[in-house]
Amino acid sequence: MRAATGHGWQEWLRLLEMDGLALAAGRPAHGEIRAAVQRLMPALDDWWTQTVAVGYERARGLRAMHQNSRGEFQATAAKTFAAPAFAAFAAWADDALRRRWLDAPGLEVTKVNPGKNIRARWPDGALLDIRFTDKGPARCQVVVDTVKLTDAEAMAAAKAYWQSQFARLAAFLGA
Known part of the structure; x- marks a missing residue:
């Protein structure tokens, strides 16, 4: 850091609160925290600005791990x-194949980008983005992001x- x-x-926490982000004044919005970081260090790139803002929120109990703004x-x-x-993509994209291995009653596939990713929705509103990355002739990585979860327990x-x-x-897949 x-x-x-x-x-x-610790310096960032002190600097941000000296800049007017005292919690006694209420809960600062994420955008306000980012703006304060940018005021304090205008040359800081977006990634570090976001990192400092999220770190401030976590340190002050405004955001938990894996929680968005x-x-x-x-x-x-x-x-x-x-x-x-x-093969992994087909196992997800084809309804009949997917039912053979995935225990997901109520899952609705909403978009298929052949060979790249699949989007889906649970009945409770949680959304999925399933991504496929080729790792060689007989290897691949599958990443599933589940978003719009209600709490840390759901996560x-x-x-x-x-x-x-x-x-x-x-x-x-026989893998």
Whole structure:
């Protein structure tokens, strides 16, 4: 942190509160925190500005791990399979194949970008983005992002669920 921004975490917390972000004045919005970081260090790139803003929110109890600025949580699960990407993609994209390995009643596929990603929605409103990356002739990585989760418990449950489903997919693919 210090090497990239010139300040350590404790200094950033103090500087931001000296800039007017005292919690006693209410809950500052994420955009206000980012703006304060930019005022304090205009040359800081967007990635570090975001990192400092999120770090401030976490340090002050305004945001939990895996929570976005709207209060929603996200779970990401990834696995590399000993199978070609086209086979993993087909196992997800084809309804009949998907029903053979995925225990997901109520899941609605909303968009398919052949060979790249699949978007889907759970009945509770949580959204999925499933991405496929070729890792060679007989290897691929599948990443599932589950967004719009309500809390940390839902996030932990989603991660555990996808790990169990990845085991089922590996068995289905013979990987």
